[in-house]
Amino acid sequence: MGINTYIFGASGHAKVVIDILLENKMSITAIVDDNPKTEMLLNIPVIPTSKFQPIEGICFLIAIGNNAIRKKIVTKNTFSFFNAIHNNATLSKFANLGNGIVIMPNSVINADATIGNHCIINSNAVVEHDCVLEDYVHISPSASLAGNVFVGEGTQVGIGACVIQGVKIGKWATIGAGAVIINDVPDYAVVVGNPGKVIKFNSNGL
Incomplete structure (x- = not known):
């Protein structure tokens, strides 16, 4: 640059x-x-x-x-x-990236994952094959998304959270630290625990 x-x-x-x-x-x-x-x-x-x-x-x-x-x-x-991608990140050549993305050290983005604009993939996070992240999503340190997970616009997946394959998470949701997500999550929901449960909803999605 x-x-x-x-x-x-x-x-x-x-x-x-x-x-x-x-x-x-x-x-x-x-x-x-x-x-x-x-x-x-x-x-x-x-x-x-x-x-x-x-x-x-x-x-x-x-x-x-x-x-x-x-x-x-x-x-x-x-x-x-422009994008900032750490040299120690593992990024599939078949991944699809938008603009304004930050990909931090030791994170993994696998084949056919799609990362929207202005997303953050934080340190040691894993985004598996065929996941779709819409714009403004933040995957926190050491969080893991299994294959075919969908994450809606503006959602935050907390540190150390795990999401099983095929789950759909709505827009502007908050997944708490260490949560284990085994079911779909509605828009604006705040989800915590193992298994994850909705405890409230974000006001206006923000």
Whole structure:
């Protein structure tokens, strides 16, 4: 990437994204943040959004873990987006990837899996063959999706959760840490436990 490569968000999640990009020998011009708490992050300048002036040819990556905020940023801007894929990730040549995706160390994405735009596949996560992840999904560290799992837009699958093959998870749902999902999950549901049970629903899906 050239001199017009930017990251949006100066959080802890951004540190991991920066590490991936630097490992891939990519240059980062600056980080843009609505409310920056520092002027530098890992030796990269942080610019307040109010002072950021877009120029032609900018490429962006949103380094924010919150799915709803990522969608809000995307819908407000018309930038081009690029992917950050760690060198230690295992990625099938038959996987299908969208734009603005972050794939972290030791994660696995197998054949004919489809990863939508602005998804996060976190460290040690597994997305098996023929899974479909819609836009803005976050698969947390060490979570595992067996084959043919569908995950709707904006859903978060919590750390260490397991989803058996063929399950359909709706949009803007939350799968709790360590949950074991053996049945389909409706839109906006919050599911915890083993086996997973719906305990409430997210307000407005966010």
